[in-house]
Amino acid sequence: MELYDAMSSLRAVRRLRPDPIDTVTLERIYQAAIWAPTGGNVQPWRLVAITDAAKKQALAALYAPRWKDYSANYRERIDHLGEEAKARAERTLDAGDHLAANMGQVPVIAVFCFNPSLMALTDSEQARPTVVGGGSVYPAVQNLLLACRSEGVGCVLTTLLCMDEPAVKELLGMPEDWYTCAHVPMGYPVGGGYGPINRRPVAKMVYRNAWGSS
Amino acid sequence: MELYDAMSSLRAVRRLRPDPIDTVTLERIYQAAIWAPTGGNVQPWRLVAITDAAKKQALAALYAPRWKDYSANYRERIDHLGEEAKARAERTLDAGDHLAANMGQVPVIAVFCFNPSLMALTDSEQARPTVVGGGSVYPAVQNLLLACRSEGVGCVLTTLLCMDEPAVKELLGMPEDWYTCAHVPMGYPVGGGYGPINRRPVAKMVYRNAWGSS
Numbered sequence: 001m002e003l004y005d006a007m008s009s010l011r012a013v014r015r016l017r018p019d020p021i022d023t024v025t026l027e028r029i030y031q032a033a034i035w036a037p038t039g040g041n042v043q044p045w046r047l048v049a050i051t052d053a054a055k056k057q058a059l060a061a062l063y064a065p066r067w068k069d070y071s072a073n074y075r076e077r078i079d080h081l082g083e084e085a086k087a088r089a090e091r092t093l094d095a096g097d098h099l100a101a102n103m104g105q106v107p108v109i110a111v112f113c114f115n116p117s118l119m120a121l122t123d124s125e126q127a128r129p130t131v132v133g134g135g136s137v138y139p140a141v142q143n144l145l146l147a148c149r150s151e152g153v154g155c156v157l158t159t160l161l162c163m164d165e166p167a168v169k170e171l172l173g174m175p176e177d178w179y180t181c182a183h184v185p186m187g188y189p190v191g192g193g194y195g196p197i198n199r200r201p202v203a204k205m206v207y208r209n210a211w212g213s214s
Numbered sequence: 215m216e217l218y219d220a221m222s223s224l225r226a227v228r229r230l231r232p233d234p235i236d237t238v239t240l241e242r243i244y245q246a247a248i249w250a251p252t253g254g255n256v257q258p259w260r261l262v263a264i265t266d267a268a269k270k271q272a273l274a275a276l277y278a279p280r281w282k283d284y285s286a287n288y289r290e291r292i293d294h295l296g297e298e299a300k301a302r303a304e305r306t307l308d309a310g311d312h313l314a315a316n317m318g319q320v321p322v323i324a325v326f327c328f329n330p331s332l333m334a335l336t337d338s339e340q341a342r343p344t345v346v347g348g349g350s351v352y353p354a355v356q357n358l359l360l361a362c363r364s365e366g367v368g369c370v371l372t373t374l375l376c377m378d379e380p381a382v383k384e385l386l387g388m389p390e391d392w393y394t395c396a397h398v399p400m401g402y403p404v405g406g407g408y409g410p411i412n413r414r415p416v417a418k419m420v421y422r423n424a425w426g427s428s
Contacts, residue, residue: 001217003364007246028218040288047421051423122377123379126393129335129347130344131345133348134348134351134352137348139355139359142353142356145353150217157349159337163336165340178425197249199249202244202245205244206260208263211327211389
């Protein structure tokens with residue numbers, strides 16, 4: 001698939017069929033993630049691909065109450081939106097409800113893990129939340145999402161389960177110094193799946209030489 | 215360009231020519247970054263594209279001593295490597311020296327900024343460095359890198375300047391609640407530029423249902 005076609009139609013797909021994804025397709029998707037750059041080429045991340053029914057159910061059971069809280073808060077915040085934006089947000093929330101109810105039945109949940117002791121965290125001294133560790137793992141996550149798009153596999157980047165990291169680490173048998181940063185349910189779309197996306201224009205996102213200057 | 219071709223040949227390109235990149239090409243690259251997903255589609259990032267000579271020189275002046283420290287430390291750590299791995303690391307370090315010496319002459323330095331107050335930092339309660347904020351900006355960085363690859367523009371993801379964030383914020387006139395997370399020098403390659411990359415195999419990076427299980 002052409003690069004810009006993949007990027008421009010990669011939208012979150014939350015209604016996923018339980019049908020399995022064949023091994024060869026999955027290998028191509030995992031290979032794409034591995035191609036991503038990491039700081040010093042250390043590759044301080046691993047992916048645990050969950051296909052086991054009991055483990056998927058356990059993750060779904062952790063996810064459901066987190067989604068309930070998050071979506072209730074989100075529903076309150078969309079009240080002030082215009083009609084079109086509100087309708088769009090409600091469709092997203094409905095799809096999120098569907099995902100939460102069916103998380104245990106998707107064919108694969110990809111859990112991305114990372115080890116901060118293998119990373120040069122250049123923003124660790126700043127008086128704000130660190131993000132730089134993410135620079136050595138979310139590029140791999142993005143490659144995986146783009147590869148899913150290319151293969152016709154629906155997916156969405158979620159992070160709510162990071163709130164239950166200790167339980168997830170125990171479920172997956174993870175070592176003490178490894179942590180979790182993304183959970184990507186994957187499966188063939190129930191409906192049309194991918195398509196147009198809604199983003200701000202370049203002039204709103206890219207400044208020239210100084211903040212606010214277009 | 216085909217998606218997997220772009221991903222599998224996206225290597226760090228640190229020897230960049232000073233020749234300008236035309237506006238239309240740059241717009242396509244910025245558009246690609248904007249297509250990336252963000253939590254709740256909030257798009258809590260901005261890019262400041264630096265082409266001004268004085269500002270590029272100022273960033274280069276901050277970068278040079280940081281690279282000197284980082285690379286000195288890196289050079290010590292490669293002493294124990296085998297011949298091939300050591301030679302590869304030395305080529306990377308030499309290219310990094312070239313970049314540090316020429317950072318002020320590249321046509322564009324893309325500075326990615328983010329606002330953590332616009333992000334749901336689901337790992338903020340965990341007793342380890344947070345990374346989840348990176349999930350709403352490094353996918354955009356990765357899209358930009360892949361777009362550069364597709365356009366034949368060399369680039370490399372750097373984060374060393376996060377150590378000088380207060381100085382960078384002042385230089386760019388950034389608001390208090392916005393921060394920096396990646397600095398991507400961009401330019402046409404001096405040499406061949408893109409090509410084969412060196413990564414671990416899938417079996418070493420992807421586990422099945424439990425940590426360490428292939």
